[in-house]
Amino acid sequence: MGEQAGKKLIKALLKNSQNPALAWQIFTRIASSSHHPTSILPSIPHITRILVAAKMFPQIHFLTNLLLVNTQSSSSSYTYLLTLVRIIANAGHLDKAIPHFRAFRNRFPAEPPSISFYNMLIHASLDQNNPDFVSWLYQDLILAGVSPQTYTFNLFIAGLCDSGRLEDARNLFDRMPEKGCLPNEFTFGILIGGYCRNGHANKGVELLDYMESIGVAANVVIFNTLVSRFCKDGKTDEAEKLVERMRLAGINPNVVTFNSRISALCSSGKILEASRIFRDMQIDKELGLPQPNNVTYNLMLQGFYTQGMLQEASALVDSMKTNGIFTQLESYNIWLLGLVRNGKLLETQSVLNEMVDKCIGPNIVSYNIVIDGLCKNGMLSDARTVMGLMKSNGVTPDTVTYSSLLHGYCKKEKVGEATKILHEMIKGGCFPNTYTCNILLHSLWGQGKIAEAEKLLQKMNERGYRVDTVTCNIVIEGLCKSGKVDKAIDIVNGMWTHGSAALGELGNLYIGLVDDDNNTNAIKCKPDLVTYSTLINTLCKEGRLDEAKKKFIEMMKKKLYPDSLLYNIFVHSFCKIGKLSSAFRVLKDMEEKGCGKNLVTYNSLICGLGKKGQIFEMYGLMDEMKERGVSPTVATYNNLISCLCENERAEDAINLLDEMLLKGLSPNISSFQYLMSAFCKVGEFVPAREVFSISLSIVGHKEILYSLLFNGLLAKEEVLEAKDLFEAAVERSLDIGSFLYKDLIDGLCKNEFIDLASDILQKMINKGYSFDHASFVPVIDGLSKRGKKLEADELAERMLEMASEVKVTNKVCADARVYEKSKKYRESDWKTIVHRDDGSGTTLKTLRRVQKGWGQGSISSFQPPKTDYLDVWDG
Known part of the structure; x- marks a missing residue:
């Protein structure tokens, strides 16, 4: 009788699975009236799935209690409780499954689930980013006396690696034999992958050596992981050694191996090395090299465009078309993005037309690439034309499309047009997001419309937009530019405690959030490197270097580590006030932290040395720049020319002008101004006139250069020559x-x-x-x-x-x-x-x-x- 009733209940539940409220009502009515509680147990999985799909979690608690109080058949309750937990966890609701599992362990402390069940929960915990529960599961597993499997350890090690706890992962790896488990190739692969992701490829190689010493054969995935990491780190020699090691181990490098190398080389700007590998793949078939696939071609195309190698990119596109492999939407989007980034905006129109003709319909990404490029280059009417084209082709503009247009109009300070775009956006059912609001906010601050910016912040708060770190950085930058750096500092200090609610300092717009520590969005909004760079830069410009140093130390304590940009701020500031020893101390720390000198660093140092008249040292830095592949700019040369001229070495400065012209660098007005002033000062008008003549062909007829030579001639009473020039x-x-x-x-x-x-x-x-x-x-x-x-x-x-x-x-x-x-x-x-x-x-x-x-x-x-x-x- 009870079994028959149970089958009827299951049938009724399945029939009403699309009406969870009714299904639940049927279940509770039968459960409360049944004289055989065990008869309803088989329906537990069915009603659980219905309730989980409807997110009716309070009702699931009723099921758990029902199973916990069932004393007639504890073995059945045991099984169905585990089933309930499994269904909830696998549906992506681990946080809801945890209380039920804890209740199960309290009800059956001496009867832990199988290791496979623990594995399932560990896997779900890692997928759903719940490392705390993973730790609890490991402790519970050990206390319960359940023997872990190698797969169990693999899951634990993967979780530790993903959270950056590499030492804990290695300790657990080393203790596996104690628990009767030996690492397999997947264990090694997981740990080596963790080392590589965290920049410790050498430790990965050491583990590879150990792996082979105990007789565990490495697979192609492990080698590919190491090869890719070494390439990204610029250690191409080590990568090549690993590829050779693969061959010696009888593992043929596959296309993924070569794609990893090409991708890493292209990302680090070593496009010529990538090209050589790509060429070998195409022609060295007798060596058994894999043939390039679509991914290979796309990587090379993207690399060529990134480095501005337009001829090579164009030739590759033609080659792909000839070989019939230029057929993917991804390839066309890379082509479009490359053209846009290299200023070939007019060519994008023909690419879009070609995509339509070949039935490779441009998607929203394709159109957004073109529209964004046009807007950034101020071609707003053309962007509107492309937007009309996308609509006619059945592609609806999204938030990214409108945001690009909005950014373009704001950049041109066309507030009226930007407002129209905003209205059009909302009317089309595409509502602004935080990024859109940040564009408007940045525009208002940039135009000095502080009151309007504060009103926008208030509206963002009222309408529930998540104010992020970017928003706060825009406000902080605006305050710094308007001379309110102390107010900006107060907000940054408040962000560490209250997140974005610290903006309450601005007219109390967020005063209701300031003390709300439960506001997770606000608390997550922490200062970042951009925040501190903005503050430190402003403090340095205002001559408040001691305060800037304190902010730098504070940033480091918060585990925000400086980049070259931030170090350059200090180098420039110290050079500007003539404290070269301090600038070189910063430079030493900069290099110890792995931040290499770049063009900005060299220009600041050369300028600082110039102010001290240390010409020999300036030439030394110029030589170092060239050795490191950092190309001097016009500003670099002008710093050196200015210093030479001030030290009455104009003849040497002329040589620098010649060097600039030979390198294809066009001197600017300042270049000629320094030289002409120096020659006129000592009355050497022959070279002064020569420099003036060169300037006419490069910068044109400029009033400042005419007047400089004219006034110089007059000062030396060369009246008639001055008359002709005037x-x-x-x-x-x-x-x-x-x-x-x-x-x-x-x-x-x-x-x-x-x-x-x-x-x-x-x-x-x-x-x-x-x-x-x-x-x-x-x-x-x-x-x-x-x-x-x-x-x-x-x-x-x-x-x-x-x-x-x-x-x-x-x-x-x-x-x-x-x-x-x-x-x-x-x-x-x-x-x-x-x-x-x-x-x-x-x-x-x-x-x-x-x-x-x-x-x-x-x-x-x-x-x-x-x-x-x-x-x-x-x-």
Whole structure:
């Protein structure tokens, strides 16, 4: 009778499996009314699966209690309790299965489950990232006297390796024989993999040696793991030795072996070595090398594009098409990404068209690659066109698509367009995520819209967006840039305790979260290396080096280890203030920590040495750069050129200019400025003119270079050459604000070149310049002395016209471009003229005429009495 009822119950449960509430109701009604409790036990697995699928975990507790109180058939309860735990654990709910298993062990302490059951729980614990339960299981297993299997140890060792506890994993490995278990090839493979993932490939090789010494044969997976690690570490010789060792052991390297080597070499930038291996795979069939597969070709294609080897990449694409293997969507996406990263954005359109034609439909990733590239290069209208194309091809834009567009418009500070994108995004059912909000937040901080940024933070909190470390870093960077570094420091300190809730310091927007230690998202939001780099960089810029050092020490105590970027901040700061010994101490620590010197490091050191005039040491660093394959930039050369010029070694600096040109580096304005200044300073105008001539062909006709040579010529009284250069500048309508043109006119007049000076004034007038009208005075005086009263009168009238026009602005400009007049010229320019101590009679006559008004006769006929002169002077 009881067995029949049990079958009916199972049938009823299966019939109502899609209605868990009803199934549960049927089960509880029959369970409460049954006179034979054992009859319902066979239905336990069925009702458990129904409840787990519906996540009705409180009801499962009822089942456990039902089994625990069943005293009529403890053996059946034992079996079904284990079944219940197994179902829950295998469904991915280990955290829910743990209490039931603990209850089982309390109910049956002397009857532990089999080792296979423990293995199942250990495996589930590792899959679901619950290392604490793994430890408890191991202790329970040992206390219960259950003999572990090699497979059990393999699971435990894998878990320890995954959590980085390599010493514990090795200890457990060494104790396996004590428990009657010998390691197999999988045990060795797991531990060697753990060593390799954590950067200890040499220990992996030692384990390989031990493995072979006890007669356990290594497999191809173990060798591939070691080969890949050595390649990633740049130890290609060791990798090659392992490949040869494989062959000697009778293990043929497979395509995975070669792909591992190629992948690692490409990732470390050693594309030429990868190319040689790839070529051998293609042509050395007699050596038994595996043929490259799609993965091999894709790795090489990605490597070529990463290194900017566009011709090689294009040839490989053609080869893949010829061989009929360029058919995968992944290959096309690598092609698209390579073109985008190398600025070949127009070519991506034809690639998309080709994908459509060949029925390799571009997916959302394909379109997002192109749209993101276009947006980053400011080609927003083209990005919108591609977005329209993707919609017409049936691909719906996602959050990444809209975020790329949003980032593009924010970068251009087109707030209105960015807002439209946001509305379009939400209207299309694609809601912003934290990344999207971070883009907007970064834009607002960048534009100094602090109030709007704080409102956005508040909205993110209200709408449940997870504020992450990136969000906090954006806020911290914004505060640092706006001069509120102390506020930023307070937030960073708070992040260690309260996570993102520390942003409550900003206007108390998150004040409700500050004391909520149960807010896991907030607590997980900890400062990272970017956080500290931002703070330390700002403190160093503000000259607060002692505080920056304290933050550095604090960071290290928190187990955040500096990278080259952070070390470079200190190196640059110490070099900037002339503390070279401190900079080199930082450099020593930097290299001991495995952070190599890069271009930024060398440039900072060379600049620091330049300030101390240590030229020999600067050349030494330049040589070291070249030996290490670090290519000097224009900034590197400029630092050295500047130092040489300051130490009156301009001839040596010229050699550096030649070196730059031979290397294909284009010197910038500063390069020429340093050299020309040095030559002009000592009056060596032949080389100065040569440098100037070279500059015209490289950087063009720049006002600063013209004025530098012009002013240098004037300083050495090379008036006529200066005149020719000035006329060339005027002819090109260059801004002449930095030219000492009044000194030129004075010099010409003093040397009796009145006509040349007059011509210059006329050319400036004809070109539409608005210049200091006091420049007319020496020419007017000179013409008057020569009896050219008509020409002097005309110039005087033009001078007065210019004086009347200059009321608000009077800074020199070309082609009627008017700049705001500096404060010193807002006062009367007549003071400059009146106080000239050169006996300028014509000037005084002009002033007198201005007093009496126009129409009082010509300037030449006006003879003011001497007392008028005194009146004007006193006035």
